[in-house]
Amino acid sequence: MQASIQRKASADPTADVVFETRELSRHYGSGDTLVKALDQVSLTIAPREFTAIVGPSGSGKSTLLQLMGGLEAPTAGEVYLRGQAISAMSGRDLSDFRRDHIGFIFQAYNLIPVLTAAENCEYIMLLQGVPKAERQARVDSMLNRVGLSGKADRRPAQLSGGQQQRVAVARAMVSQPDIILADEPTANLDSQTGSDLLDMMHELNRREGMTFVFSTHDPMIMERASRLIQLRDGRIESDEVRA
Numbered sequence: 001m002q003a004s005i006q007r008k009a010s011a012d013p014t015a016d017v018v019f020e021t022r023e024l025s026r027h028y029g030s031g032d033t034l035v036k037a038l039d040q041v042s043l044t045i046a047p048r049e050f051t052a053i054v055g056p057s058g059s060g061k062s063t064l065l066q067l068m069g070g071l072e073a074p075t076a077g078e079v080y081l082r083g084q085a086i087s088a089m090s091g092r093d094l095s096d097f098r099r100d101h102i103g104f105i106f107q108a109y110n111l112i113p114v115l116t117a118a119e120n121c122e123y124i125m126l127l128q129g130v131p132k133a134e135r136q137a138r139v140d141s142m143l144n145r146v147g148l149s150g151k152a153d154r155r156p157a158q159l160s161g162g163q164q165q166r167v168a169v170a171r172a173m174v175s176q177p178d179i180i181l182a183d184e185p186t187a188n189l190d191s192q193t194g195s196d197l198l199d200m201m202h203e204l205n206r207r208e209g210m211t212f213v214f215s216t217h218d219p220m221i222m223e224r225a226s227r228l229i230q231l232r233d234g235r236i237e238s239d240e241v242r243a
């Protein structure tokens with residue numbers, strides 16, 4: 001009995017882990033100017049978590065998110081997404097993997113200014129070779145879910161900051177990634193707009209099971225988070241599961 005349970009568990013060791021970091025470090029400079037932005041951080045993220053990474057300025061939050069997303073290379077340690085070592089990939093393999101498995105939401109929205117809201121959402125699926133009819137159906141459905149179906153043909157400059165960030169959420173979700181990494185997504189929004197955006201992401205998390213990891217100073221994100229990871233000086237100071 002015991003043996004069969006163990007065999008079943010080892011058949012898919014990543015089933016209950018989306019993300020894992022092992023002894024992850026990122027150092028800048030050397031000698032007297034050495035900064036351990038991240039220092040041997042090990043953590044796992046389970047499916048459907050709504051995790052906030054918090055901590056004082058300079059504690060390593062953005063660095064951790066950048067390393068988790070493969071946007072920066074670690075000095076030491078490993079990053080795994082669904083059991084695949086992102087930290088061992090480079091070049092085209094890394095960018096293709098990132099495109100297909102990770103959604104990013106940035107503080108400054110980072111939409112392509114010459115494309116409409118719909119085209120911004122469609123862009124990654126174009127690169128993935130998703131057929132046109134499916135692209136359009138997914139974009140329509142996603143823009144509807146973020147409350148922007150009437151604004152599909154507007155370019156970013158014709159949208160408010162909150163609406164642009166909704167497009168960014170739709171763009172991150174529409175290619176159905178394993179996880180969404182959001183770096184201070186509400187930092188440029190007024191509190192009502194930020195609160196509405198968070199309610200929307202929380203709803204997507206609960207209804208569709210999308211896994212989110214935020215780096216943030218925003219108390220509104222902390223209130224809604226199912227898990228709070230507190231960093232200090234590049235290390236995990238506390239890790240609290242709340243739901």
Ligand SMILES: Nc1ncnc2c1ncn2[C@@H]1O[C@H](COP(=O)(O)OP(=O)(O)OP(=O)(O)O)[C@@H](O)[C@H]1O
Pocket residue numbers: 028029035036037055056057058059060061062063064
């Ligand atoms: N490119 C870099 N070169 C040198 N030091 C860096 C670099 N990037 C980050 N650091 C340093 O690493 C440490 C962690 O920075 P990081 O941006 O991850 O912190 P943070 O918690 O996100 O801060 P904030 O809340 O202010 O955004 C800081 O001491 C920072 O100065």
